[in-house]
Amino acid sequence: AQTVTQSQPEMSVQEAETVTLSCTYDTSESNYYLFWYKQPPSRQMILVIRQEAYKQQNATENRFSVNFQKAAKSFSLKISDSQLGDTAMYFCAFMKQPSNTGKLIFGQGTTLQVKP
């Protein structure tokens, strides 16, 4: 069975600074996707970034990038130039590949507060 662990329940960062959210996972699968989802207060969860396990290159989406360490089963999210709109709960998630169902396995979430 797969597990996803986020060990930081809450974090804060000053606007314009950089913050890193941690995620570790456990799996015996060799192929999988990893994701970071963002859930702003009272709003839908939206996909921030994804990483395919077979790709060595770390994914990047504008100010968001990941540090994917497959051997260590670590998948951290770095947010550069933090903005007030980045304030949200962030979830790390795992999906094995291939998957007939697309089931996501989530971590506990990290609440990020960006301070002005």
Next chain:
Amino acid sequence: EPEVTQTPSHQVTQMGQEVILRCVPISNHLYFYWYRQILGQKVEFLVSFYNNEISEKSEIFDDQFSVERPDGSNFTLKIRSTKLEDSAMYFCASKGQGRVYEQYFGPGTRLTVT
């Protein structure tokens, strides 16, 4: 931009009562999901639904739970006889066929069982 919607946003019910949580997935999506999050705990997978049948369900999804796509737009989760431990936020999600990895989530329904 298309969104997944869920109703109601908050449902309060008494233990033992039946509840139906409703979701309207994105119109051309084919895969549908329910997840739940008990306060302070992880988001947990409940069930996935494709081609008018359950494709996978978790241990949580016992005989008290059922899902249905009664028409071309709605996707419902029914809890037949609610328990106190069913109190949670319930999220619906949907996924299209092309981009196989991305699920689109609704805002959730907070279910409170008293």
